[in-house]
Amino acid sequence: MIGIVGCGLIGSSWAAAFLRGGHDVVVFDPAVDGxxxxxxxxxxxxxDASGGAPPSAPGRLTVADAFDALSGCAYVQESIAEDASAKRALFSQLDRALATETIVASSTSALCMSDLAADLPGRARFVVAHPATPPHALPCVEIVPAPFTAEEIVMRTEALLSGIGQTPVRLAHEMPGFAMNRLQGALLLEMIDLVREGVVTPGGADALIRDGFGMRWALLGPLEAVHLNAPGGINDYFTRYRAMFDGFCPDGTRLDDLLTPQTRAALQEYCLAETPLSQAQARRDRRDDALAALRAWRAERAV
Ligand SMILES: NC(=O)c1ccc[n+]([C@@H]2O[C@H](COP(=O)([O-])OP(=O)(O)OC[C@H]3O[C@@H](n4cnc5c(N)ncnc54)[C@H](O)[C@@H]3O)[C@@H](O)[C@H]2O)c1
Structure with missing residues (x-):
């Protein structure tokens, strides 16, 4: 049984994702009627946001009117509003009520678990599982352990989420904004700056992503994508465009300060494992076919 505590935008979407994955789900949100x-x-x-056939046997949904209904859960996904003191109070209550082996995962966008559960006897079972919105449609979930989170809890969380078709991505340690919002934040801050400078209109800034990189990123990660954009792959890409990237770096720094030999080797190893140079053209051809299909699909289907 999966418990969902807080059933607003994110909690209801999580509930759908777990039900579709075949789990029985109990939702608890006393401020909203059953x-x-x-x-x-x-x-x-x-x-149907599963990207495939809906399951033949979705789980059973129970709407709980009492907190006690969560006591039989193997996993609880906390999804109450982003308020640190409310989450601390709830975690304390959950830690007292749940069996010791039950996992408590938080949907928090930016609060670190080390700031929410450090004082609890069962703190090792607490972990952040921050979804892209909405989780029933977007698979990516970042898993952020606190220093005290047990490895076994992280592994069981990853296995559970993979089992319902999500893509868990584990961070090595906590960091403000985790990774997903840092990436989104870097892009949004740059867009804001371009608008503020009068370089581009807000609509133009959106179009540059929506009708440009965003379509490519629907198919390929940004690293895989630039790997295909130079004949010698990702290393060649950053060598060709080094001067441009140097120009983006904060004062006094250059691309090579970030792209150290070790980082360069890690990017190269990843990209070549995804697409060896001998297969790059075939992958570019598949990308182009998929982009044409995506473009045609978008023309018919306004969001
Ligand atoms: N909305 C997003 O884009 C997004 C994306 C990823 C993560 N998150 C995170 O997910 C969490 C939930 O966000 P949301 O957008 O769904 O908020 P929301 O306001 O839509 O829903 C929160 C729900 O929690 C309920 N609630 C509050 N206190 C409760 C308690 N003690 N017990 C049970 N239910 C309680 C409220 O009644 C409400 O229905 C937040 O931590 C947020 O940062 C949000």
Whole structure:
């Protein structure tokens, strides 16, 4: 049984993702009436965002009217609003009520678990599982352990989420904003700056991503993508465009300060394992076919 505590935008989407994955789910959100919670979740479940055939046997949904209903859960996904003191109080309550082996994962966007659960006797079972929004449609979830989170808890969380079709990405350690929002933040801050400088309109900034890199990123990660954009792969790419990247670096720094030999080797190893240079043209051809199909699909389907 999976428990969802807090069933707003994120909790209801998590509930749908777990139900679709075949798990029985109990949702608890005392501020919202049961009928609304059921409708929210079922609505999300009815939108087939699985990218494949809906499961023949989705799990059973229970709307709990008491906290005690969570006591039989093997995994609880906390999804209450982003308020550190409310999360601390809830975690303390959960730690007292749940069996010792139950995992408590938080959907928090930016609060570190070491700041939320450090004082609890069962702190080793607490971990951040921060989803891309909405998790029933987007697979990526970043897993952020605190220094006290048990390795076994991280591994069971990854296995559970992989089992329902999510893509867990584990961070080595906590860092402000984790990784997903740091990446989004870097892009948004640059867009804001370009608008502020009067270089581009807000609509133009959105179009540059929506109708440009964003379409490519729907198919390839940014690193895989630039690997295909130079004949010698990613190393060749950063050599050809070194002067441009030097120009983006903060004062007094250059690309090579970030792209150390060790980092360069790690990027190269990853990209060549994904696409050896001998297969790069075939992958470019598949990319181009997929982009044409994506473009045609978008023309028919406004969001
Ligand atoms: N909205 C996003 O884009 C997004 C993306 C990723 C992660 N998150 C994170 O997910 C969490 C939830 O965000 P949201 O957008 O779903 O918020 P929301 O306001 O839509 O939903 C929060 C729900 O929690 C309920 N709640 C509050 N205290 C509770 C308690 N003690 N017990 C049970 N239920 C309680 C509220 O009644 C509400 O329905 C936050 O930590 C947020 O940072 C949000």
């Amino acid at each position: 009928q609304t919670l059921r409708e929210r979740t079922v609505h999300r479940l009815s939108v």
